[in-house]
Structures are given as C-alpha cells and as structure tokens.
Amino acid sequence: MQRTPIAEALNAQQAQARITVCGWVRTRRDSKGFSFLEINDGSCLMNIQVIIDETVPTYGIIKDVSTGASVQVTGELVESPGKGQKWEVRCTELTLFGTADPETFPLQKKRHSDEFLRTIAHLRPRTNKYGAAFRIRSEAAFAVHSFFRDRGFFHVHTPILTGSDCEGAGEMFRVTTLPVQGISKPENGNWFEDDFFGRESNLTVSGQLEAEMLTMGMGRVYTFGPTFRAENSNTPRHAAEFWMIEPEMAFADIQDDMDLGEDMTKYVVRHVMEHCAPDLNLFASFVDKELMGRLETLVREPFARITYTEAVDILLASGKDWEFPVSWGCDLQTEHERYLAEEHFGKPVIVRDYPKQIKAFYMRLNDDDKTVAAMDVLVPRIGELIGGSQREERLDVLEARIREIGQNVDDYWWYLDARRFGTVPHAGFGMGFERLLMLLTGITNIRDVIPFPRTPRNIDF
Amino acid sequence: MQRTPIAEALNAQQAQARITVCGWVRTRRDSKGFSFLEINDGSCLMNIQVIIDETVPTYGIIKDVSTGASVQVTGELVESPGKGQKWEVRCTELTLFGTADPETFPLQKKRHSDEFLRTIAHLRPRTNKYGAAFRIRSEAAFAVHSFFRDRGFFHVHTPILTGSDCEGAGEMFRVTTLPVQGISKPENGNWFEDDFFGRESNLTVSGQLEAEMLTMGMGRVYTFGPTFRAENSNTPRHAAEFWMIEPEMAFADIQDDMDLGEDMTKYVVRHVMEHCAPDLNLFASFVDKELMGRLETLVREPFARITYTEAVDILLASGKDWEFPVSWGCDLQTEHERYLAEEHFGKPVIVRDYPKQIKAFYMRLNDDDKTVAAMDVLVPRIGELIGGSQREERLDVLEARIREIGQNVDDYWWYLDARRFGTVPHAGFGMGFERLLMLLTGITNIRDVIPFPRTPRNIDF
Numbered sequence: 001m002q003r004t005p006i007a008e009a010l011n012a013q014q015a016q017a018r019i020t021v022c023g024w025v026r027t028r029r030d031s032k033g034f035s036f037l038e039i040n041d042g043s044c045l046m047n048i049q050v051i052i053d054e055t056v057p058t059y060g061i062i063k064d065v066s067t068g069a070s071v072q073v074t075g076e077l078v079e080s081p082g083k084g085q086k087w088e089v090r091c092t093e094l095t096l097f098g099t100a101d102p103e104t105f106p107l108q109k110k111r112h113s114d115e116f117l118r119t120i121a122h123l124r125p126r127t128n129k130y131g132a133a134f135r136i137r138s139e140a141a142f143a144v145h146s147f148f149r150d151r152g153f154f155h156v157h158t159p160i161l162t163g164s165d166c167e168g169a170g171e172m173f174r175v176t177t178l179p180v181q182g183i184s185k186p187e188n189g190n191w192f193e194d195d196f197f198g199r200e201s202n203l204t205v206s207g208q209l210e211a212e213m214l215t216m217g218m219g220r221v222y223t224f225g226p227t228f229r230a231e232n233s234n235t236p237r238h239a240a241e242f243w244m245i246e247p248e249m250a251f252a253d254i255q256d257d258m259d260l261g262e263d264m265t266k267y268v269v270r271h272v273m274e275h276c277a278p279d280l281n282l283f284a285s286f287v288d289k290e291l292m293g294r295l296e297t298l299v300r301e302p303f304a305r306i307t308y309t310e311a312v313d314i315l316l317a318s319g320k321d322w323e324f325p326v327s328w329g330c331d332l333q334t335e336h337e338r339y340l341a342e343e344h345f346g347k348p349v350i351v352r353d354y355p356k357q358i359k360a361f362y363m364r365l366n367d368d369d370k371t372v373a374a375m376d377v378l379v380p381r382i383g384e385l386i387g388g389s390q391r392e393e394r395l396d397v398l399e400a401r402i403r404e405i406g407q408n409v410d411d412y413w414w415y416l417d418a419r420r421f422g423t424v425p426h427a428g429f430g431m432g433f434e435r436l437l438m439l440l441t442g443i444t445n446i447r448d449v450i451p452f453p454r455t456p457r458n459i460d461f
Numbered sequence: 462m463q464r465t466p467i468a469e470a471l472n473a474q475q476a477q478a479r480i481t482v483c484g485w486v487r488t489r490r491d492s493k494g495f496s497f498l499e500i501n502d503g504s505c506l507m508n509i510q511v512i513i514d515e516t517v518p519t520y521g522i523i524k525d526v527s528t529g530a531s532v533q534v535t536g537e538l539v540e541s542p543g544k545g546q547k548w549e550v551r552c553t554e555l556t557l558f559g560t561a562d563p564e565t566f567p568l569q570k571k572r573h574s575d576e577f578l579r580t581i582a583h584l585r586p587r588t589n590k591y592g593a594a595f596r597i598r599s600e601a602a603f604a605v606h607s608f609f610r611d612r613g614f615f616h617v618h619t620p621i622l623t624g625s626d627c628e629g630a631g632e633m634f635r636v637t638t639l640p641v642q643g644i645s646k647p648e649n650g651n652w653f654e655d656d657f658f659g660r661e662s663n664l665t666v667s668g669q670l671e672a673e674m675l676t677m678g679m680g681r682v683y684t685f686g687p688t689f690r691a692e693n694s695n696t697p698r699h700a701a702e703f704w705m706i707e708p709e710m711a712f713a714d715i716q717d718d719m720d721l722g723e724d725m726t727k728y729v730v731r732h733v734m735e736h737c738a739p740d741l742n743l744f745a746s747f748v749d750k751e752l753m754g755r756l757e758t759l760v761r762e763p764f765a766r767i768t769y770t771e772a773v774d775i776l777l778a779s780g781k782d783w784e785f786p787v788s789w790g791c792d793l794q795t796e797h798e799r800y801l802a803e804e805h806f807g808k809p810v811i812v813r814d815y816p817k818q819i820k821a822f823y824m825r826l827n828d829d830d831k832t833v834a835a836m837d838v839l840v841p842r843i844g845e846l847i848g849g850s851q852r853e854e855r856l857d858v859l860e861a862r863i864r865e866i867g868q869n870v871d872d873y874w875w876y877l878d879a880r881r882f883g884t885v886p887h888a889g890f891g892m893g894f895e896r897l898l899m900l901l902t903g904i905t906n907i908r909d910v911i912p913f914p915r916t917p918r919n920i921d922f
Contacts, residue, residue: 001712001886005613005680022712024678024883041711042680043613070883072712098854098884105882122671122875123882125678134679138615145606152466152504154599159913160621160687161634161702163920173622173657174641175634175664177691180652182643191641196634196691196701197920203636210583210913210922217485217586218595219466219503225687226621230638230657240657241622250502251462251483251533393559414583414922421566421584422485422531423559425462452620452671459624459658461671461875 007043009077012087016077021048021089022097024126025069027109028062035062039071042125045132045278049080049088058094067109068100068126114448121452121461129286132279133449136272137437143271144224144245144433147264153220153247158207160226163199164411171230172202173240203228206430207246209362209415212391215248215426216418222247224433232456236445237334239434241454248428254364254373254390257427258350261377261386262303264431265348270299272440280440288442294380295440297347304349308371311336311351314344331358337376337383348379361401362415363389375429382439388429395419468505470538473548477538482509482550483558485587486530488570489523496523500532503586506593506739510541510549519555528570529561529587575909582913582922590747593740594910597733598898604732605685605706605894608725614681614708619668621687624660625872632691633663634701664689667891668707670823670876673852676709676887677879683708685894693917697906698795700895702915709889715825715834715851718888719811722838722847723764725892726809731760733901741901749903755841756901758808765810769832772797772812775805792819798837798844809840822862823876824850836890843900849890856880 003022023041030036034053040046050073052059065071072095080088102108106120107127117124124130145155161175177196185191192199207223214221223246231238247264249256273280273295284291306314315326315336324333332351340349352375353366363372377386392398398419402409409416437449447453452461464483484502491497495514501507511534513520526532533556541549563569567581568588578585585591606616622636638657646652653660668684675682684707692699708725710717734741734756745752767775776787776797785794793812801810813836814827824833838847853859859880863870870877898910908914913922 001714001717003712007613022885023680042615042676042678068883070885097886098880098882100882107882122674122878123678125675126883127678131678134617134675135615138610138617141616142606142610145603149599149603152468154503154596155602156595156599156912157687157704159702159915159920159922161689161915161920164922171638173636173638175636176641177632177634178641180635180637180639180643180661181646182641185642196693196917197915198918199920200641201920213583213922214586214595214912215503217503217584217588217592219484226618228622232657241620243618251464253462256462417583419559421559421561422529422587424483424531425558451617451675454620454622454658456657457659459620459622459660459662461620461625461674 003072005043006039006041006046006048009048009089010044010046010085010087012077015079018074019077019089020072020074022072023048023070025065025067025071027067028065030062035065037065037071037073039073042131045128045282046085049082049085050075050091051088052091052094056091056094058096061094061096064099065096066100066102068105068107070097071095072097114445118447118453125451128282130448132282133437133441133443134451135279136276136440137449139275140268140272140437140440141224141433143268144264146271147267148222148247151220153222154218156211156214156218156221156223157225158204158210158214158223160204161197161201162204163197163201164209170205172205173228173230175201175203205229206244208248208428208430211246211248211428212426213414213418215250215428216422216424219251220247220249234456236447239446239450239453239455242446242450243433245431245433246428248426250424250426252390252427253425254352254375254427257388257390257429258305258352258375261375261388261429261431262348262350265377265385265436266299268436269295269440273299283441283443291442298379301347303377304345304347306349306351307353308351308355309353311340314340318344329355329357334383337378338380341378341383342380346380348377348385351376351378359389361405361407362391362398364392365397365401379439381442382435385435385439386429386431388427390425390427393419393423393425395423464533466504467500467502467507467509470509470550471505471507471546471548473538476540479535480538480550481533481535482511483533484509484531486526486528486532488528489526491523498526498532498534500534503592506589506743507546510543510546511536511552512549513552513555517552517555519557522555522557525560526555526557527561527563529566529568531558532556533558575906579908579914586912589743591909593743594898594902594904595912596740597737597901598910600736601729601733601898601901602685602894604729605725607732608728609683609708612681614683615679617672617675617679617682617684618686619665619671619675619684621665622658622662623665624658624662625670631666633666634689634691636662636664666690667705669709669889669891672707672709672889673887674875674879676711676889677883677885680712681708681710695917697908700907700911700914700916703907703911704894706892706894707889709887711885711887713851713888714886715813715836715888718849718851718890719766719813719836722836722849722890722892723809723811726838726846726897727760729897730756730901734760744902744904752903759840762808764838765806765808767810767812768814769812769816770814772801775801779805790816790818793837795844798839799841802839802844803841807841809838809846812837812839820850822866822868823852823859825853826858826862840900842903843896846896846900847890847892849888851886851888854880854884854886856884
C-alpha cells in the first residue's frame with residue numbers, strides 16, 4: 001500500500017499534485033458543502049489537515065468519519081492558508097477503513113486522567129501524550145545503542161532466566177513448568193527435580209554478573225534488557241518488570257565509571273532534545289513547566305561529585321526534618337537523594353565511596369577497609385538514576401567478602417573464575433531505563449512510560 | 462585508566478612514541494633476552510604483538526605472563542617487520558594484572574570442542590570464535606535498530622510477563638511467587654489468588670498482539686526482546702530463551718510484509734558483511750567454507766516468491782523420500798523448507814498463502830476461504846527465518862475465526878478493540894534473532910550464538 005507518512009508530508013519542500021496519507025481522525029469539523037479532518041498516523045505528534053468537499057465521490061460517508069476512525073486520503077498537497085501548519089491536503093479520494101462509534105470509543109476529544117488511560121493501555125498510544133512518550137522511549141533507546149557503539153562497547157544479551165541466586169538485588173520471580181497445585185515431596189529432597197531446568201529457576205534482577213564474564217573477553221560490553229522484581233510495593237517509582245542498561249568495562253576504575261555515567265546521561269538527553277523536540281515540547285508545555293530548564297542544565301554543567309561522607313555532612317547540615325534520620329552508615333533514601341540533586345546542587349550529583357555494609361559484595365573495597373568504590377548518579381525529581389561500582393577484582397578479597405556476608409564461596413565458582421584467570425580492574429553500572437524516561441519527560445509515574453506496565457495484581461493486556 | 466583499544470592501535474596512521482594497551486595474553490614466545498607476546502583485548506579479532514626485552518624493569522615477571530594472563534603494556538608503536546601485522550609495540554613498561562595458572566586455566570592454545578566450551582560459557586568469550594560470534598551478534602543487533610529507524614519504525618518494549626494465554630505459539634513458562642511445595646486448594650477456586658499478579662502469569666512467547674496495539678497509534682513499530690518456549694526438545698535449533706524481532710505496520714498488506722522481510726534480511730546481512738569482515742572471515746575459513754557465497758547470493762538476488770500450493774507441487778515433484786510426507790494441507794517441516802531454499806531455488810524463498818488450518822487465528826483470511834495471507838521466509842541451512850502475515854482486520858471475520866478454534870471471544874476483548882475502533886489493514890512478522898546469527902556465521906547449534914544458552918535441564922551461569 002502506497003502512502004506518505006504524515007511526518008514526511010509536513011516536511012515537504014514543495015507542493016505535490018498527488019499524495020496519499022493514511023491515519024486516524026483526531027477531529028472533524030463540518031461546514032456547508034465541505035469538512036475539515038485532522039489526521040494523525042503516529043509518525044509524529046502533528047496532525048495533517050485535510051479538506052474534503054462534496055465533490056469527492058465518497059463524501060456521503062463523511063458522517064461516519066468521526067474521532068478515532070481510520071481513513072485513507074488521496075489528494076493534492078498544497079500550502080495551507082491556516083495558521084500553525086505549512087501544508088494541507090485537498091482530498092479527491094476518501095476511503096474509510098474503520099469507524100469508531102462515538103458512543104463507545106473511549107478516546108473522545110477531551111482530557112482523560114492518566115489513571116483512566118492505564119485501564120485502556122491498548123488504546124492510549126493513540127493519544128498525543130502517550131504517542132509522544134513512546135516515540136521518546138524509542139529514540140532514547142536508539143541513543144543508548146549509538147552512544148555505546150561509538151565508544152567501542154558491544155551489545156550483549158545476558159540471560160533472563162537464571163539459576164543463580166547470587167544476584168541479591170531483590171525479590172525474584174520463580175519460573176516453572178510444575179503444576180500450581182504443587183507436587184508431593186520428592187524422595188531426594190529436590191523439589192525441582194521434575195521442573196524444566198531441574199533446579200530452582202528465577203527471572204533475572206540484573207545481568208551484571210554475566211556481563212562481567214563477557215567483559216573479560218570482549219573488553220567493553222553493555223546489556224539492555226528486561227529485569228524483574230517481585231516486590232509487593234505499589235509506588236509510582238516501582239514496576240515488577242522494567243528495562244535496565246548495564247555497561248561493564250575492563251581496564252577501568254571508579255573514575256572511568258563516573259565519567260561513563262555522566263557522559264552517557266548527557267549524550268542521551270542531548271540526543272532526545274535534538275531528535276524529539278516537538279514531543280518533548282508537549283511535556284514541557286503540559287506536564288512539567290521546568291522540564292527544559294532542568295534538561296538544559298543537565299547537559300551543560302558538569303555533574304557535582306562528592307563522597308558519601310560529604311553527602312552525609314551536607315544532609316546533617318541541611319536542617320531538614322528527614323523522615324529517615326541520617327547518620328554515617330545509613331543508606332540514602334529518595335528524600336536525601338532528591339535533596340542533594342534538587343536543592344543543594346540544583347543539578348545531578350555523583351556520590352561515591354559508600355559504606356561497605358550497605359552495598360553489594362562485588363564492589364571493590366577501598367583502602368580504608370570501611371568503604372567501597374561505589375558510585376550513584378542522583379538527579380533532580382528522580383533520585384538515583386544510576387548505581388555502579390568498580391568491581392572487586394582481587395580473588396582473596398572477594399572470597400573474604402562472600403564469607404563475610406555468610407554465603408558459600410563454591411556457589412560463585414564461575415564468577416570467581418574471572419578473578420582466578422587473568423583478572424583485571426573493571427567497573428560498570430546499572431541505569432533504569434524508565435527512570436531515564438521519567439527524567440526526560442517529567443512523567444512522575446513509571447506506569448506511564450511503559451506501554452503495558454506490570455505491578456502487583458496488574459498484568460492486564 | 463588510559464589505554465588505546467587494540468582495534469584502534471592496529472589502525473594507526475603513523476607510529477606513536479608512547480602508547481598503552483591492555484589485554485589478555487594469547488601466546489608468549491621467549492628468545493634469549495626478550496619475549497614476544499600476542500595480546501587481545503576483545504575490541505577486534507586481531508592480536509597486537511608486543512616485544513619485551515630484558516631491559517624492561519619488570520622483565521622478571523615474564524615467566525608468569527602465560528596464556529590467559531592480563532597485562533598492561535606501555536611502549537612505542539612501531540612498524541612491524543613481521544608478516545601479517547602493520548604495527549607492533551616495543552614495550553618499556555609491563556604490568557601484570559592477573560595470572561592464569563597453566564595447570565588449571567582451561568583455555569590453553571589448542572582447539573577445544575564446542576561441547577566442552579559450553580561447559581565454560583563464562584570463559585569462552587575469551588576465544589577467537591566466540592569473541593567473533595558475539596561481536597557479530599552486537600553489530601547485527603545494531604543493524605536491526607538502524608534499519609527500522611531509517612524507515613520510520615519506533616522501537617517498542619512489549620511485556621515479558623503476560624496474563625494472556627491467547628498467544629498460542631507454544632508451551633509457556635509460568636511465573637510465580639507461590640511456594641514450590643504448593644498451596645491448599647483455595648476456597649474460591651482461584652489457585653492464583655495469592656500469587657503476585659492474582660492470576661496465572663506466564664513468560665511471553667511473542668510480543669505481537671501488544672505490538673499490534675501500539676501500531677494502531679504509532680503507525681510502524683518493532684519489538685526486539687526475549688521470548689520463551691517451555692518445550693522439552695533438545696535440538697540444535699531450539700532454546701528455551703531466545704530473542705525475537707517483531708515489526709508491525711499499519712496500512713500495510715502481505716506484499717508490504719514480504720518486501721519488509723526481504724529488505725530487512727538483506728540490510729542486516731550487508732551491514733554485517735561491511736562492518737564485521739574479519740570476524741566473518743573467521744567463520745568462512747574455519748566453520749563453513751560456503752558461507753560467503755551464500756551471503757553474497759542472499760544480498761544480490763531477489764528472493765524467490767511462491768505460494769504454499771506451488772511449494773507443495775515442487776516438493777511432490779522433487780522425487781525426494783521425505784521423512785514427513787507432503788500433501789496440500791500439511792505443515793512444512795524443516796526438511797521441506799531447506800529443500801526449497803537450498804536445493805530448488807539455491808537462495809531464500811518466500812512462501813505465502815498457507816492453509817488456514819495450520820496457521821494462527823489472527824492471520825487474514827484470503828478470498829478463497831481456504832488460505833490465509835501468511836508468509837514465511839525460508840533460507841538455506843536454516844529453514845524458516847521469518848514467519849509473518851497480514852493480520853485479520855475485519856472484526857466479524859476475526860470473531861468467527863476465534864470461535865472456529867474453540868476459544869472465547871471475550872478473552873480477546875482488547876485485541877478485538879483494535880478492530881472495533883478505527884481498524885486498518887496491517888501486517889507484521891517475527892524473526893528469530895538467533896536464526897539470523899546462525900545464517901550469518903554458519904554456526905549450526907543455537908547454543909553457540911547465545912552467550913549463556915538455556916535449554917532443558919541447563920541453566921548454568
């Protein structure tokens with residue numbers, strides 16, 4: 001089927017004697033003997049205006065061409081006398097693909113609440129706001145791939161199904177082919193003997209450990225895939241399924257890691273500002289008036305960089321009445337992270353050298369024996385955008401840490417092999433892709449940057 | 462840490478007085494008073510040669526610099542007098558990061574079987590073959606994104622966790638937070654009442670149905686994500702977890718679908734031929750002597766295009782003794798698919814208009830009422846690379862098909878909404894990414910194009 005995407009038609013350099021566009025009707029206005037249609041095909045935020053007069057053979061169907069109906073329009077692309085658009089189509093042929101009964105089609109021309117639109121997640125991509133959000137999502141994903149490829153990183157696919165319970169980043173979903181009714185207790189005590197993998201299997205919470213293995217051969221790699229948390233928390237910031245970006249670099253330390261996190265964040269934000277200006281402008285106009293200022297500061301200024309100890313001092317000196325009290329050794333909560341980025345620095349801040357007790361076993365122990373070479377990138381409105389670290393590359397130190405947290409060194413045999421054979425200094429981080437999208441759009445609920453979000457007791461569509 | 466990737470050093474335009482490279486030792490040769498190292502850092506297939514003589518302060522450690530050890534080398538980049546390399550490094554400073562005990566490091570300089578290497582999947586990215594395979598995997602993934610973006614497709618993330626059992630493409634894994642021991646029968650009969658999502662939840666076998674919803678607002682979209690099959694089949698072609706690419710186009714018919722499949726396949730193959738020549742050459746030299754000829758034919762010649770009925774006639778006329786007998790109405794098996802592509806046409810072939818009985822309910826019914834507008838792209842060595850169709854956009858026809866297969870129309874409410882409101886002709890397909898990689902590399906076992914493959918009773922790493 002021949003058609004010109006509306007994004008292309010609106011960017012035409014000259015009038016065209018014959019053009020075909022397809023799309024969904026956003027509005028129809030009737031005058032005596034002719035009608036105006038606003039048509040959108042998803043290729044961009046903007047609609048194209050179509051003028052249809054009664055000489056068009058199928059003009060009789062115009063009464064069924066209501067909001068949400070799908071049409072094909074052939075005609076002449078001419079300069080528009082109206083304001084706000086350069087081109088419009090003078091229709092000579094009109095085909096109606098499908099109607100949308102005004103009595104039952106939920107997306108009539110009025111404002112709908114985000115909550116309502118979540119209940120029709122299958123239809124909300126037809127709205128301006130969600131079309132824009134998902135176009136930005138697409139372009140941001142492409143920017144991630146471009147950034148890493150330009151810097152010599154290879155994209156790797158780490159497994160989603162994992163038999164490892166070493167990841168320790170949160171509650172896991174179990175994956176099974178056993179009946180829900182349960183099975184009788186197996187003689188050898190292995191409940192998973194007859195399960196698909198013959199042992200307990202879960203959905204990954206992070207591809208980091210496997211990405212480290214690939215880094216130790218390929219030098220620089222990143223994952224970009226779905227990760228899962230079976231945490232029963234109904235907050236605007238948490239989803240059971242979300243996408244994560246996890247770069248890992250061999251021959252790199254915590255400084256390289258901070259630089260990479262800052263560079264990548266700036267690159268993606270700049271790329272989206274350049275390539276998605278109209279969509280971004282929708283969010284800046286209707287969702288978050290301060291959005292553009294915040295993004296411009298982010299790409300222009302160097303991120304602040306402080307140690308955890310300095311962060312604690314700032315928080316203690318703030319005079320704020322924290323919900324979670326602050327003292328050296330405490331984990332930073334969202335209220336603390338946002339204060340640092342939003343109020344104290346007014347821009348993103350990288351906090352490094354966290355107490356080892358509150359961080360994962362694989363983070364490299366600093367010489368003070370109290371802190372690890374961890375770094376978090378905190379941004380206004382969101383809090384933690386990136387969490388990363390230099391990884392512990394010393395076999396003996398890593399084994400000691402595993403024992404310290406009460407785990408069995410043998411369970412980590414392959415992870416330790418990377419330190420046993422040709423170990424190197426290396427570092428990496430994880431960035432929640434949805435948090436990046438919330439930063440980019442000003443959307444405050446993670447459910448609204450994911451096409452079909454999964455949260456406790458919600459797996460519709 | 463400052464270092465020059467070896468890919469960059471080997472492409473230097475001129476000698477450099479001081480350069481630092483890092484990597485893993487592939488081989489060491491000792492002469493009187495000096496040693497040669499071949500070092501690889503994963504940035505490319507090629508090693509860089511390093512010459513270290515006894516004047517280097519740390520020359521005493523050279524005996525520990527064995528295959529697999531990791532080093533940092535600083536020195537002068539000079540033209541190499543040796544064959545096969547333009548540049549080499551005259552070392553002035555040598556740092557040993559990590560040793561690799563020759564007694565226990567499994568990757569000594571000898572040929573290892575693929576079977577053995579699968580047991581050390583965490584180390585095999587350090588070999589030439591798997592490094593090359595995973596670099597090609599990365600570049601092919603990038604080519605997929607570039608292809609679609611250039612054509613106005615948006616990348617969408619469809620859900621991995623699904624409450625829908627409508628997908629019908631294969632056995633599913635169940636996802637749960639209930640105890641493996643089972644629960645007592647719930648009073649209301651819903652075994653999943655206390656499960657995370659409150660109802661049965663599975664891992665997706667396809668993002669198509671959700672991608673269709675996004676297409677109906679965004680025009681052209683594609684997914685690129687993991688999909689799952691809980692099929693207990695131990696073949697070289699099947700994995701429980703694999704990545705699939707699923708484009709979906711509004712305002713498109715089966716012809717557009719075939720064109721897209723052919724264009725995309727050619728684009729990715731051409732891109733990899735252009736960007737991964739040394740890695741591809743490894744496979745052409747050591748894995749499959751006919752690889753380059755096959756790929757060159759694929760990008761040069763138009764794919765053959767026939768109907769299913771024509772395909773059956775060809776198979777019947779072939780005089781072959783099929784394991785699965787052929788008659789109109791039968792599903793094509795790999796032996797048939799490979800015969801058509803490999804022997805009969807000697808190039809990829811697109812087969813369309815399959816009997817409706819052997820295809821999914823959502824494929825558009827042709828006017829003959831016997832066949833559907835389905836199309837499969839079959840390629841030499843692999844068989845089916847792509848399976849797609851024009852989708853049934855007519856509400857009444859689709860509802861009748863759902864009833865015909867004995868399913869409940871109400872279960873498909875949101876899928877049918879897309880036909881109820883502004884339905885349009887649309888089409889799409891699914892391509893198994895690993896099949897594409899097998900085509901690109903000549904690798905015959907799917908376990909060897911996935912970093913950490915998952916198959917029945919195998920979830921190591």
